[in-house]
Amino acid sequence: MASFSSTTESTAVVAARRADIWAALTDPDVLPRLTPFLQGIETDGDTWRWRLASLKLAGITVDPSFTETMRFTPKTRIEFEHTPPAGVTERGGAQGWYALADEGTGTRLDISITLTVQLPVSRLAAPAVERVMGAAMAQTGDRFGRNLEKHLRAAA
Template identity: 55%
Template sequence: MSAFSARVQSTAVVPAARQEIWQALTDPVLLPKLTPLLRHIDADGDRWRWHLGAISALGVEISPVFTEQMVFQPQTRISYTHSPPAGAREYAGAEGVYALSDAEHGTNLSIELTLTVELPLPRLSAPAVERIIRTTMDRTGDKFSANLLKHLGVR
């Protein structure tokens, strides 16, 4: 098994109130409806178990499930770090931050996300595998953004 990672960052001014965005980002039932690839979230307080749909890379297909320790700083920051249950091995995990702050015409929303997966592929395949992961993350992020704006009722 080899570990492969990809990181994405984005920042945008969302023409909506910070409270509305915060509610969407902290709703484990709504997030899968807004996020392609995310099937569902099992939330247990500040520990969330994320269930993703299938991702294919170089003939290997996985449907990652991973547990994240969520830290919520009301209406300003959500950070998460991979935190599998004791004794469990998870082959994927995420690290990241959502940051919200006031903007002149809405809310500044910054997202940083690093996804790591372990796959039965040689480490030499890293450039191709990590490009596929990053492309998938970019497409998912684009669709999430469009769905969030639609949910918020803004263009």
């Protein structure tokens, strides 16, 4: 089993109040509506289990679900780290952060996410697998941004 990772980082100034963006980013019912491929989130306090739609990487279908420990600094920062339950093997996981700060009449939103998956393919496939992962993450990020802005406009 080989491990493959891809990281995406982005910064945007969103025309919305920080409190409204925070409310969307910390709501496990709203996030799946905003995030492509995210089917649902089950929560137990600061432990969130993310269920993603099936992905095809290197000719292999992966049904990723993974457990994250979430750390919230109210209205300014969300950090998450892959922490599978004891005795459970999860073939995918994420780690990263969201940071929010007032900027002008909007909110600066910085995001960094690293997604890691384990696949039963040779590590030699890394360039191809990680290129596909990166492209999928970029597309997901673009759609998430559009969906977040649409959600915030509807909530205003």
